[in-house]
Amino acid sequence: MKMTIKEIAKLAGVSQATVSKIINNYSDVGEKTKKKVLNIMDEHGYRPSYSAQSLAKNVTNVIGVIYAGKINAQFNHPYFVEVVSSFKKTIGLNGYDLLFFSNERFHKGDENYLARCAHYNVDGCIIIGGDDVEPSIYDLDRSTIPCMGVDIELKGERSSYIMTDNNKVSSLTVEHFYMQGHREIAFIGGNEGSMVTEQRLHAFKNAMTSYGIPIREEWILTGDYFEESGYKAMKKLLAFDKVPSAIFAISDLMAIGALQAVKDEGLNVEDFSIIGCDDIIASQYVDPPLTTVRQNKEKLGKIAALMLTDIIKDKLQPSFVKVEPELIIRKSCKAKKIST
Known part of the structure; x- marks a missing residue:
């Protein structure tokens, strides 16, 4: 059974108005109270369901960017830099800004991407796959927040993913x-x-x-x-x-x-x-x-942006796209010398 704001407020020992302020990211709520409420929301898998009218008011035009797993390796790697650069260009043309989430302060099993995304009320997330992916990534994938994976398999009802073949x-x-x-x-x-x-x-x-x-x-x-x-x-x-x-x-x-x-x-x-x-x-x-x-890093980033935009607008069912690679022949690979 889905939790309500009233039930969240009761568990947290605060008013419904306070919970509403936290959901809508008001600044006049103390950090301790905010953290307590967000943790309760996360524990119970609570995600606000907006009416069409309230949804229009709560659109932030912000996309979360998450480097899952070993962030340093991915963030510095030229491949991911080029993919995200292409994604940024296309998603920007569609009217969105990017918000980068850090995982460097997390401890194993103590991540909370879902609560943080709810806190900032992002319209969707792009998740860049890596090694040792935090369990919280899959909590986010299973939520109603639209997610687009690059080099990571996502299976949520509002998730899709893309990678090279x-x-x-x-x-x-x-x-x-x-x-x-x-x-x-x-x-x-x-x-x-x-x-x-x-x-x-x-x-x-x-x-x-x-x-x-x-x-x-x-x-x-x-x-x-x-x-x-x-x-x-x-x-x-x-x-x-x-x-x-x-x-x-x-x-x-x-x-x-x-x-x-x-x-x-x-x-x-x-x-x-x-x-x-x-x-x-x-x-x-x-x-x-x-x-x-x-x-094709430009194509990967561009398609990821277009697909995420369609998921946000409920124009796309969960799907998976493979992008064709291409062999580029230069001088480091030569025909083997035949011994005589």
Whole structure:
């Protein structure tokens, strides 16, 4: 049974007028009282249901932006910067401003995104997926607040999500390596348990099997999507008695780190073929320029904005969109030299 403002007020020991002020973000309510009421609302899954007339008065034209999980890795990564930049441009043209939520002060199991979104009365949220996602994200997903996920699966009644076709990312890579004569192929993924890593690794193994290429488990390593982890992973690969001729790193930054590891070992980069993923701006300026699988970051951000706008206006049912990747061939991936 759905709670009412009267019941919330009784539980909190305050007046109904006070609860109403908190819901509508009035400034003349003490922080202690506000926190108590919001916690009670969150505990009971309370979300105000507005009539058409009151809803019109409570529209804020504000969209919450949430980096779920490990915020620092995502907030600084060029891929997410470009996606959110595209989202901001499109959602702004539709009349919305952005409000960024922080999760850095949260403790595991103590998050409260739903109450905070209700506090600011956001019209909707974009949720950028990452690793170690806070449980509170899924409370928000299950609420009536419109949510749009990027690289995170959402299943709420007013939620949708979008991501690059990760199966295609890996199949394009393995196909290109195969056509270039490579049969010794390594994989550098992101964090263990990452949805993106798991999808790309699964597709990588399937593609390898399809082409009859042996999978060497010791050549499957993990990182964190940034340069240093790619560097360390490549160092491990180079230490094996048998070294792969081709390496697929599932982010450009890890691929760039892998290239640097080859150079620092005094080896010839011409003897290795490396493919990254994302097609960040830096990938075309490294030496050699990086072959990569382009994620269409502008399209991802734009579609996410349009879909969230439609959800807010009740024009869209929950759905999932995959965006096609594209292989961008540069000089870091070459045909394998044939021994004579």
